[in-house]
Amino acid sequence: MEKSANDLLKEFAPQLENPTKKWWLIFGIMVILFIFGIYGLIYQIRYGHIVTGMRDHVVWGVYIVNFIFFMGLSYAGAIISGALHLMKTDWRKPIMRMGELITVISLLIGPCFIIFCVGRFDRLHYLIIYPRIQSPITWDVIAIMTDIVGCLLFLYLSFIEDFAKLRDYKELNVPNWKKKMYTFLALNYKGTPEQEKRLKQSKNVMAAMVIAIAIIVYSVLAWIFGVTLQPGWHSTIFGPYFVIAAVYSGTGLLIILMWFYRKFFHLEEYITKKHFVNIGILLFILGAFYGYFTFSDYLTKWYGSVRMDKLLIDMLFKNYFWEFVVANYIGVIVPMVILGFKRFRTINAITIGAFITLISLWFNRFLIVVPTLETPFLPIQDNRMAWIKYAPTWVEISLFTAGVSVFVILMMLAAKFIPIVSISEMTEKQDKENIII
Amino acid sequence: MKNDESKNTRRRFLKLGIGAGAASLAGFAGAKMGASENNTEEKSGIKETIKVLTPDGKLVEVEKTSILPAKDVFIDRIKAQEGIAGRKFVMVIDLAKCKNARKCIDACQEGHKLPTDHEWMKLYLLKDSDATAPYWFPKPCYHCDNPLCVSVCPVGATYKRSDGIVLVDTERCIGCKFCMTGCPYSARVFHWKKPDVVVDENTPYSPETNIPPKEGTVGKCVFCPDKLRNNELPRCATACPMGVIYFGDMLEDSVTNGTETVRFSELLRDRGGYRYKEELGTEPSVYYLPPTQRQFPWERGYESLPDSIKSRYENIDVIKETFPKDNNPA
Numbered sequence: 001m002e003k004s005a006n007d008l009l010k011e012f013a014p015q016l017e018n019p020t021k022k023w024w025l026i027f028g029i030m031v032i033l034f035i036f037g038i039y040g041l042i043y044q045i046r047y048g049h050i051v052t053g054m055r056d057h058v059v060w061g062v063y064i065v066n067f068i069f070f071m072g073l074s075y076a077g078a079i080i081s082g083a084l085h086l087m088k089t090d091w092r093k094p095i096m097r098m099g100e101l102i103t104v105i106s107l108l109i110g111p112c113f114i115i116f117c118v119g120r121f122d123r124l125h126y127l128i129i130y131p132r133i134q135s136p137i138t139w140d141v142i143a144i145m146t147d148i149v150g151c152l153l154f155l156y157l158s159f160i161e162d163f164a165k166l167r168d169y170k171e172l173n174v175p176n177w178k179k180k181m182y183t184f185l186a187l188n189y190k191g192t193p194e195q196e197k198r199l200k201q202s203k204n205v206m207a208a209m210v211i212a213i214a215i216i217v218y219s220v221l222a223w224i225f226g227v228t229l230q231p232g233w234h235s236t237i238f239g240p241y242f243v244i245a246a247v248y249s250g251t252g253l254l255i256i257l258m259w260f261y262r263k264f265f266h267l268e269e270y271i272t273k274k275h276f277v278n279i280g281i282l283l284f285i286l287g288a289f290y291g292y293f294t295f296s297d298y299l300t301k302w303y304g305s306v307r308m309d310k311l312l313i314d315m316l317f318k319n320y321f322w323e324f325v326v327a328n329y330i331g332v333i334v335p336m337v338i339l340g341f342k343r344f345r346t347i348n349a350i351t352i353g354a355f356i357t358l359i360s361l362w363f364n365r366f367l368i369v370v371p372t373l374e375t376p377f378l379p380i381q382d383n384r385m386a387w388i389k390y391a392p393t394w395v396e397i398s399l400f401t402a403g404v405s406v407f408v409i410l411m412m413l414a415a416k417f418i419p420i421v422s423i424s425e426m427t428e429k430q431d432k433e434n435i436i437i
Numbered sequence: 438m439k440n441d442e443s444k445n446t447r448r449r450f451l452k453l454g455i456g457a458g459a460a461s462l463a464g465f466a467g468a469k470m471g472a473s474e475n476n477t478e479e480k481s482g483i484k485e486t487i488k489v490l491t492p493d494g495k496l497v498e499v500e501k502t503s504i505l506p507a508k509d510v511f512i513d514r515i516k517a518q519e520g521i522a523g524r525k526f527v528m529v530i531d532l533a534k535c536k537n538a539r540k541c542i543d544a545c546q547e548g549h550k551l552p553t554d555h556e557w558m559k560l561y562l563l564k565d566s567d568a569t570a571p572y573w574f575p576k577p578c579y580h581c582d583n584p585l586c587v588s589v590c591p592v593g594a595t596y597k598r599s600d601g602i603v604l605v606d607t608e609r610c611i612g613c614k615f616c617m618t619g620c621p622y623s624a625r626v627f628h629w630k631k632p633d634v635v636v637d638e639n640t641p642y643s644p645e646t647n648i649p650p651k652e653g654t655v656g657k658c659v660f661c662p663d664k665l666r667n668n669e670l671p672r673c674a675t676a677c678p679m680g681v682i683y684f685g686d687m688l689e690d691s692v693t694n695g696t697e698t699v700r701f702s703e704l705l706r707d708r709g710g711y712r713y714k715e716e717l718g719t720e721p722s723v724y725y726l727p728p729t730q731r732q733f734p735w736e737r738g739y740e741s742l743p744d745s746i747k748s749r750y751e752n753i754d755v756i757k758e759t760f761p762k763d764n765n766p767a
Contacts (some may be wrong), residue, residue, distance in 0.1 A: 023551075048630035048631055048652055048653065049629045050628070050629040054622070055629065056617070056625075057623065059618060059627065060614060117613070117614075118611050118613045118614075118653075119612020119613075119627065119628070119654055119656060120611050120612045121611075121652025123592075123609075123610075123611045124521075124611060126611050127591055127592060130592045132590060132591055132592065134589075135588070135590055135591040135615070136589060136615075137589070137613060137615055138591045141591070207606065222494065224615070227589070228589070228618055229585065229619075229621045229717055230618060230621070340606075373618065375492070377621045377622065377623075378561075378563075378576065378623050379561070379753075380623075380752075381559070381560075381749070381752070381753060382556075382559045382560050382749050382750070383749060384554060384748075385751065385752065387554070429529065437481040
């Protein structure tokens with residue numbers, strides 16, 4: 001069972017070497033989607049935000065939904081990979097890198113949706129040069145920048161050992177520039193006891209820090225909504241609710257990635273049913289929490305007689321009935337049933353459950369953002385009828401798919417650059433005395 | 438020729454010793470607040486004289502034509518942040534008089550060069566509960582004393598001034614729209630596209646007028662500080678044919694709708710004045726007088742509208758009930 005680093009390198013080398021036809025095909029499709037998104041963006045810049053579905057009441061649409069969604073995936077990746085790092089159990093090893101990659105890649109995509117959403121992105125630097133600390137957006141700018149630095153650092157620290165191994169592996173059939181990159185990025189890491197100790201310590205510190213940062217940063221994002229007076233947003237539960245929902249969606253994404261990498265890179269030996277079940281149990285617990293928070297939030301709004309809350313709940317059940325069912329019933333019940341009964345716990349079923357989680361959590365964010373904006377304190381009147389109801393246009397959808405395609409592209413490129421199963425982690429001797437931190 | 442004439446009158450004017458600056462003139466201009474322009478005397482050729490008070494307290498009589506309108510002092514982005522000294526502006530809207538004539542909206546659109554579909558003033562048809570009667574409800578920006586829009590702005594593009602006015606600096610605004618979600622009164626609107634109005638390119642930008650409008654930024658009612666500096670009423674108050682909108686200074690305790698000037702505190706006391714959604718704690722500067730003893734049935738405000746405007750109200754229950762045929766063209 002135990003394999004040496006060289007065995008693993010030999011086994012994983014084809015992943016990093018010349019791409020297959022299938023790889024190029026998927027890559028090509030993703031690039032086309034990306035170009036379509038760029039076209040949409042240019043169209044929006046040319047004709048203004050009038051080409052989106054957003055109007056004076058629903059001022060935030062799919063762009064902000066995607067922003068919350070991708071940021072959530074990122075923070076979830078940080079919390080999961082940080083926790084996995086600190087757990088010191090053997091089974092976590094093959095999937096850690098995926099968690100780290102989710103963190104950084106989603107974190108690069110999420111803020112782009114803010115750029116699409118602001119009316120004057122040519123003035124985006126004003127956020128830095130004229131900041132007002134009273135504004136939750138400024139908190140968010142600080143938080144996201146801290147997070148990007150922290151997560152990139154954590155990702156890089158976990159890469160160093162593998163870069164060193166790839167540098168030293170002479171039979172690797174990759175272009176010269178790639179080898180040079182490995183040499184440069186390995187930072188002269190030789191694996192001396194001193195280097196090893198330092199690296200380990202810094203990784204432990206960063207793992208703990210990214211967990212803390214992720215929780216704080218996602219709460220800040222939730223407070224952007226929570227501090228306003230709008231019905232549905234003005235809620236004290238939003239900070240923890242957002243964090244739980246984020247980790248739930250990110251766990252789903254991790255399972256989906258495990259399934260894809262396992263299939264395309266033939267990692268059946270490394271990513272086994274045990275991984276799916278273990279992460280699936282985590283999904284089950286988070287699903288229960290998510291369901292509980294959602295229920296708690298809506299019950300208190302529904303039970304009382306506050307007029308605005310009532311209008312919002314009516315809107316959710318009338319105009320957004322199916323979205324509500326998908327987000328808050330199917331998204332909780334189906335994954336929990338799949339994981340709750342042993343006989344449903346197959347790899348494919350768990351992946352389907354995870355996929356449902358991901359979809360439903362997107363709708364959950366949509367239901368947080370849009371219906372609230374459609375139920376302002378003063379009823380929407382004296383307005384063009386066509387301007388009242390929000391529906392995303394092709395421009396918004398093109399940028400949405402572009403965001404997803406960039407995620408896939410970066411995941412594919414990352415897997416071409418570094419083994420998706422961390423070699424250094426796999427070969428690391430388990431240090432019994434080294435318990436958490 | 439016109440230039441020469443104005444120079445002459447100006448010189449004469451200065452000789453009279455009342456040219457001590459825009460302020461004294463503005464004091465005079467205040468006296469004719471809300472009076473409609475009357476051009477008939479000019480045509481008849483009779484030189485009409487008018488009495489004015491000089492800064493040193495003398496009453497002098499001058500030709501009406503020699504009085505120049507108070508010169509507009511350009512207020513740049515820095516000056517606009519200060520506010521007019523010693524003032525605290527308030528607006529009182531008398532719901533009993535409003536019949537949805539929409540002149541306030543037209544004057545606002547015209548005066549601030551606002552594009553179509555970008556309206557600062559809105560007219561709602563509210564009905565508080567099943568048994569109560571509907572009423573028309575003009576809604577400008579409330580210029581709150583505890584404005585959430587100002588709190589949430591990440592770049593300081595919107596700010597509260599000493600005179601109570603909340604302004605937007607569209608040269609600073611990044612268009613994040615957070616203020617629009619922060620405002621509980623939906624007072625803010627966005628420039629979704631290139632503004633379809635013609636504005637002289639050389640017009641210098643002032644946050645007090647928000648001319649020229651800029652794509653991708655947020656706009657809202659500004660209480661017309663450019664008019665207030667000349668001691669004139671905001672455009673909506675002047676334009677209203679019913680005298681619905683009273684405007685004035687809380688520190689002077691007086692408000693006027695152009696035809697009558699009343700004590701602000703007495704008006705609120707006698708007519709049961711209130712602020713919309715007081716419970717939100719935003720402390721608006723706009724007060725409402727309840728729609729009691731109404732001068733018009735509310736239906737008239739709908740019937741007289743052109744179809745294009747009528748369609749803006751078709752989603753309201755009380756309109757659907759009262760005017761079923763308008764909504765079923767078949």
